[in-house]
Amino acid sequence: MKKTLTLLFLFIFLISFSQESINFENTTFKEVLAKAKREKKLIFMDAYASWCGPCKLMEKNVFPLAAVKEYYNANFINARFDMEIGEGREIAQKYQIRSYPSFLFLNGDGDVVMKNFGYMGGEDFIAIAKEANNPLLVNSNPKALFEKGESDPAFLLNMMRQNAQTDYELAKKVSERYFKVKKDQELTRDDIGMLLYFLKSPSDPNYQVFKDRKANIVKEMSEDIYNQFDVNIKISKVMESSLDQNTGVINDDYFYKNAIPLVGKAEAETALNRMKVIYYPNVGNFKEYEKAALIYYKNADDFDPEELLKAAWIFSEHVDDKISLKKAEVWAEKSVMKSENAENTYILAKIYAKTGKKDNAKIYAEMSKNIAQQQGKDSSAATQLLQSLK
Known part of the structure; x- marks a missing residue:
């Protein structure tokens, strides 16, 4: 009887211990992928390093939170890999993981649905999970879904963010569809940031969005800043072409010749000097910076x-x-x-x-x-x- 009670208490302890945190699979990455496909769930992967302080804090302070473990255990196949040992090294190389902790949300084919990193509190940690947990992505490659015409706003927003640094042209195309979908909705501050990030020329489709939604955008920034963006968008290609790549010097004559017809003399002069006070200190040309700053x-x-x-x-x-x-x-x-x-x-x-x-x-x-x-x-x-x- 005593032995039976001991085993019972041990069993209860093990159950309660297993529920102390997110339930991470103790298996290979290949088996995690297979389970995700079988159960039609996304994978959440905690990519960590044994020496990483923020990784330990996530494990201690965030993973055990009731709301966190409840959401992650219910919605994901959860896995943890040390990126510096065993197959973690291959995973780190495959997904270009360079900072810890990194949080990957993957489908059963191993495609990245969303990627995030760094220590965060419980509410933010649940928020990124909810953003990633789009049913569309469980069995489909995001790029394939996009090519088929998927227009779910949450899907498009997430795809923009995930590809902004790695595949700018794709992310730009996604942004164009996103703002078509949002045409009758108020733009958030984040939306406006995305709009401006992908807007490089008046010939871009999103330039019309920028013009049509001026009243909405000016609520988040002053009209003066809006107008500065407008000028920079109009002459961005002129700015790029006016920089001599060999000497690192901006060709004023070329700039004025091409910018004045677009924005007028006064705006062109202001934009040129703004460009110089940003560019010249970064390349160590302080003589040119001095001249530009005195004017600007x-x-x-x-x-x-x-x-x-x-x-x-x-x-x-x-x-x-x-x-x-x-x-x-x-x-x-x-x-x-x-x-x-x-x-x-x-x-x-x-x-x-x-x-x-x-x-x-x-x-x-x-x-x-x-x-x-x-x-x-x-x-x-x-x-x-x-x-x-x-």
Whole structure:
């Protein structure tokens, strides 16, 4: 009797333990695929690494949540593989898994229905599962479904996201169908982001959506930003062609010749300088950046102080002309006037030092050092600047 009770308690313990988390299959990937096909379910795969902290936190904090295990156990064939041992290495290579944890939703043929990654809370973890769990995808390849004309909005949205980085042209075609389906519905902020991501030219079918839905889009962004997007869309190909790939320099003459007929002289000039202040710092051409920034930020009151501070920082690091640096003083001062912090006071101090305003430089370098120390931040840059000003 005692032995029977012991076995019974052990059995109950094992059942309760198995329900402590998502029920992961303890078998090969091939067998997981076969089971998914047999039961007409999608596969959820936790692709992890033994050393990965966020992976352990998901296992400890999220997988055991009642709502999580209930949804995943009811709707998926669940599997876990360490991507650095055994067949996990082949899986990692096949699905190009480079960050952990990665979460894959696959059909029985091994096609990716959805892919996500990183630590997330229970609600978000269930949300991605619900998004992936489209009955259309259980037995069908997403691309084949699309080619057959599938127009389910959730399916199209998911397909756009999954292919945006790996097959841009396919994702762009999917986006065109998606926005046709959404023609009588309000666009969400995410929808607008997708629309703009795939919109490169006025000849794109979605450009008409952009124009027709202006009122909807302007609810999510200012009209000024909408107009900036409109200008950039109209001249995006001109921008691309105006960049000399050999020298890395933008050909102003070519740009103006082709852009002015599309958007007018004033818009073309603004767009060109906006392009330059984004492009030139990234390629290390600070002489051209200096010229463009002085034109683009001429009316400093039209710009956010944080954008001006970024320009001031680049000038403090890479510009020596004192007349140019005087302009950067104004940009940095606007940020400091809005709210003093360790970063903007340091940048202003550095610019003052370069323009010969030693006393001002000392005041703001000291301020930067004190703010940094009070907030537990690194104050070494401000300290070094103070020492150089002695």
